[in-house]
Amino acid sequence: MPADQPPRSPEDGIEAAHRALRAGAVSRRGFLTATAAAAGAAMAGSARAEQASAMAATPVAGASPKGKARNLIFFVSDGMSHGTLALCNLFMRDRFERESRWTSWIRDERPRRGLIDTASFDSYVTDSAAASSAWSVGSRVENSSLCVLPDGSAPEPIWLRARRTGRAVGVVTTTRATHATPAGFIANIPDRELEDDIARQYVERGVDLVMGGGARHFPSAMLRDASNITLVTDRDGLLGAAREPAAALASGRRFYGLFAESHMAYEVERPTNQPSLAEMTAAALATLATRDGGFCLQVEAGRVDHAAHNNDAGSIVFDQCAGDAALAACLDWVKGRDDTLLVATTDHGNANPGIQVYGAEATARFRRLQGWRRSYEWLLAQLNLVPADDRTGDILSTLIEHGMQVRLKPSEAMGLDGWLRGHRVELFDERNKKGGALASVMANHVGVAFLGPNHTSDHVECAATGPGSEMLPAFGHLTDVHRMVAAALDLPEAQRLKAPALSGARSKPD
Template sequence: MKRREFFKNSSLLGLGAFFLGAESLKSNTIREEFRHKKTKNIIFMVSDGMSSGTLAMSDIYSKRILGKPSAWLGAYQDDLMQRGLMDMASKTSIVTDSAAASSSWGGGHRVPNGNLNIGAKGEEYEPILQKFKKAGKKVGCVTTVPITHATPAGFCVNIKSRSDQAVIAEKYATLDFDVMMGGGQKYFDPKSRKDKKDMYAVFTKKGYHVAKNKSEMLKAQPNQKLLGVFTEDSLPYSVDAKTLGTDKTTPNLLDLTQKAIEQMKSHSNGFVLQVEAGKVDWAAHGNDFAALLFDQLMFDSCVNHVLDFAKKDGNTLVVITSDHGNANPGLVYGKGVDPLFDNTVSIKHSNDWILQGIRTDATEKEIIDRLYENSGNMKISTEHAKEIIAYYKDVQAEDGIYNPKHLPFQLLSKMQYGHFHVGWNSMNHTSDYTELAMYGPGSEHMKSFMRNDQMHNFLLKVAEVDMLNKA
C-alpha cells in the first residue's frame, strides 16, 4: 500500500484549522511542517511504569528547583508535539505487564501477560525491530534495566516467558542488531550463567564491540555494532549514581542514548532506536520517591537530547510514552506541601540504597542518622526506628532479607509522607491510559487516542515499511 493512499484522508486535517481558533491553528501548522518529509529515523522512548503523577512531579521539581519546565511538558507548552493517550491493556487483563505491553508495540498484537510476542494459542508475531532490520535500517535498544528485560525484548524476540533472560541473550546474538546496551551481565557472563556459555565471546565473534564500562563504550567507532552490558543486574538509580560517583565508570541513560544515536545516525537508510527508563517502574514498585523522581528527570534529559537531535535532523520521528502506570504516586493536598516537596533537593540516596545498608543489628540512633543524612534531612522518631529494626529481625526469607522483595519499602514510604507529602496508590501496575507524544515526520498522522497494538502498524507505515507488515 502506498503511503499517500494510506493517509489520503489525513489531507483534510488542515482544512478545519481556520474554524478552531489560534491554538488549533498552531497545532495544524506543526502538522503541515512534517507533511511532506520522510520518516527516516524513529526514536521510541518509554518511561516504564510512569503514572501521570510521576510526570507531573518531575515537571514541578524542574520548575521549582531547576527553574525551567521539564523537556516533555515544556514541549507541550510550546505546542511542539502532538499529544494523546494510549490504551495499554493486554490480551488477558486490563492491567498489563511490561512484556505484553512492549509486545503490543513490537508485534502488533495483544498477548497474555508474561509473553513476548507469543499469542494465547502459541502464535508467533514478528517483532518490529526485526522488520526494520530487514528493511535495511540500523536498529537498537538502550535501557537502565537488563538489556534482556521485557521492554527491549518486546521489540526484538519471540519467547513464551519473559523470565528466560539467559535465552533472550542467546536470541539477541542471532539477530545482528546494531546497538544493545543496558545492565544484565549475569545473563552474558559464563561465571553467572548456568550453562557457563560465554555470550561476550559469541558477540565478539560476530563482530561486536563489547563494552563493560563507560570508557569501553566510548571507544566504539561510529557504525560499529555495539553490545554494552555494564552491571550485573540493573544500572544504579540516578540519585545514587550522582552521590556515589559511579556515573564516572557506569554510563547513565543519557550517555547510552547519545552513544546509540552516534553509532547509527550516519546510516543512509536510517535507524530505529528504543530508549527505556526501566527503573522508573522499579522505583514505583518500591514506593521509592527519590529513585522515581530522579530517574524520571534523567529520562527527561534524554527527551531533551532526542528532541534537539530530531529538530536538527528533520527526518526523525520521536515517540514518547509509557507502557503502563505504576502505584499512581502524586503530591497530596495539605499544609506546607510546597516547602515539603522542596525537601527533595537535599536527598542523597534512594530508599533502596538506604535499606540495603541497614544491618540487622543496627541501633535506633544509627537508623535515625542514616535516614536524616540520606533522605532529605528527614527526622524520624525513635518509635519509627524501632519499627524498622523489628522488620529486619522478623523477616524470615530463604533468598535473604536484602532481596528487594523483602525490604520494608512501604513502611519507609509511609514515614516519608509527612516529609515530602507524596502519596501512593499501591505497589503495583495500574490500568492508566498512558501519555503519548510525538514529534517529527509521521506525527501529523497520530490519533489522539490509540490502542497499543495499533502502534506497530503506525510505525511501519509512516516509515514506508509496509511490505514487511505480514504479522
C-alpha cells in the first residue's frame, strides 16, 4: 500500500506502522501513536470491527486450502532460536549418529516451510502470551495479554472455535499447564500471570485434555465439581490410562494429567515419576484419536525457553532433544494419513545460542554436554541454600563439577565471585541477569555462548505438512499461521466473548 494513502482497515494501519518502524521511517513514539490510532479505529464502530474480523478470516494471499483437515497437531518448541535447533541436531549426530527428527523430516519429507515474523502489537520482541494469542485469534496483542486485544475486546480463542465443530481439544506441555503458550489457545485473560483464572477457564470452557505441570492452579474442589474429569498425577498413572485410551474421554469425560505443582522438571534431571514429553504426547494422541469428531492438540516443549533464559546450554539441548522425540511421535502418528495438519514451529527466538569456537576444539568442548546431569536452576537453588555472604566462586565451582562434570579454572571461579556479589561483570547490562557470567565461563568449557538472557526479534522456523499446509507463506507473521490453521480446519467465525477487566499491572514478559 503506498505510504500516502490512508489505511483501509485497522490491520492495514497497524501493519503500515510496523513496516514504517522497521524501515526507520517513524520514531517509536510515532509508531505507538500510529498503532494506537489504528487500534482506536478498530473500536470506532461495529462495522469497522466486522471488517477487521472478516480480514482476520481471509486466507493468505487469496489462497485456499486444497483439502480440509479433520485433526490438527500444533507442535511448539518454546523460545527456539535457529541455534537451538542446530545444537540439538549436532548433539544427536555426535551422540546417536543420526539427525534430529525435525532435521531429517525437513530433509527427507520436505514439508512446507516458512520464516515467521513474531513481533507483537507493542514490541519487536514478543512474549509467549502475545505470540500464542496471535496464533489463536489472528491478531497482534500486547505482551503479557492472552487473547485480549488492545481495544479490550476478547475474540474467541482457537480451541473454543474448534470445539464448536465437534472436535476434542487438548494441550500438552512441560511447563505449568496454565503457562502462556497453552493458555493462549484457550483463555481470554488480560495478564498471563493470572494462572488461577486461566485454570478456571480451562475447566469452564470444557478443554478435553490437559497434561503438564501447574497442579497448584487446579484446586481439587474445582476438578471434583466438574465431575467428569479423570485426573492422573504421575507417570505410572498416565501410562496405565494410555493402555485404555477410549476410556479416558468416553461419554464426555475429560482427561487431566498434572505431574508437578509448578513446571515439570528439565529433561536433564527428570525424576522417574514424571513422564517424558514424548510419553505425554503419545498418550494424548491415542486418547484424542478415540473421539469421533476429530481433535486439535497443542504440544509444547516449554522449558526450552526457560533453559534459554538461564543460558543453560545442557538443559536447552536436552529439552530440545526431548521435544524432538515428541515431534517424532507426532510425525509417526500422521504417517500415512491425509486428514491431519501438523505444524511444528516456535513462538520466538531466545538467547540465540551457538558454538563459538572452531575446529576440533568445538567438537571436544561441545561433547562435554553429554556429562551434564543437572540444570542451572538446580545449581543456583543449591547455591541459595548457602548464606548470601558465604557464596563464593569456589562453592559454585564445586557444584558445577558435581552437576555438569566440568572443572573450572581457579581464575574462572575467582571471576564468578564478583558476579555472585551482584557486580556488573558483563558490559551488556542484560548479560548480568540470570545465567549471565556463569554462562560466559561455561562457554570456555562447552563451547556454547549466548547473546543474552531474553527473547529475540528473530524470524523463526515454521514447518507444516498435511491438508492446508500449502497456505503457509514462505515469509509471514504468526497471524498468517493462524489463518492457515483456521482455514484448514474450516472453523466458524470467531465469536466476541465478554472482555475481562484488567485486575492490576501487567506482568513482565517471559
